[in-house]
Amino acid sequence: MPKSERIVRLNYHWPEIQLNIWLIVVLSGSATCLGIFAWFMTVQSQMDLGTPWLFPFMVVSSALGVFFIFLVLGLIARRLLLPGILILGSFILFVLWLTGLIETALQLYGVVGNVNDNCQIYVTDNVSRGNNIDTLAWLTQLTICNCWKTAFAFEVVNCVFYIWMIVMSWQVHRDFYR
Template sequence: MAKYERRVRLNYHWPEIQLNIWLIVVLAGSATCLGIFSWFMTVQSTMELGTPWLFPFMVVSSALAVFFIFVVLALIARQLLLPGILILGSFILFVLFLTGLVETSLQLYAVEGNINSNCQIYVEDNKSRGNNINTLAWLTQLTICNCWKTAFAMELVNTVFYVWMMVMSWQVHRNYYHR
């Protein structure tokens, strides 16, 4: 007597362009945050200063996001991408990036002694020119200021994009069962 085994493969229909845009933007934002906060940790260590909790937190959160993107790409390649995986992963990363976004915004735009004001007063309003060590120091300070603003922007974009992915995944899930 022969046994027949029937395997059912769920075929969810993902909007390819939206999924690809999401993957590219989130990967770029996560890799940017990973690089910026890793560099901040190196600067703090080189200057023999303590490292604020935000820096390793965002390094780990960004690394998890990059890892998640590669898992999603592997699942796409094997046609095993399930909406539940993206909903859960996006929610976890949404919470992590929202936490980082709140702390970064507090550091960048707090009431007194914030990074943005200090950058404006001590760096952007005190331009240095010429082939000397002062210009090199000014360029490094300007880079640090711009990295803070870039990190804030990328955290904001990623936070919004994780919400978008949760909504899109829910729609894919809903459409599968309502066709």
């Protein structure tokens, strides 16, 4: 390679602990929601019910979140992680997760869907015990109720963490030019 064609490698200084915490939390949230909404789709199919748009939407959003984390890990390994990639990817995923969060909130706490009230009335306040099919059905219903609440919680966490990554990436970018 001629001397005039030197490769210039930009070295951004990422806060390692914050980046690692972000990676672990977002990967956990994405993988959990991926499993929950995929299971919801299976339940709907098994019961011969239609699948609400939220379920495949969140499966795709969660899968994109997992893919994004592995992309970031690959870029970190090659020392090619740029703030712009994280800002753009985090913004896109934030919008997707916020959309899912709003719809999940409407289904969980809204006037029409109100899964939370139905869970309280028909499951939590109607405990079944013993070695019988009713107890097994109750445990399945309780699992579905808890999965809704878990998905909602992880959607909130992931939305906050995507905003955090946008801010952190902007700070890394800004500090590079100081």
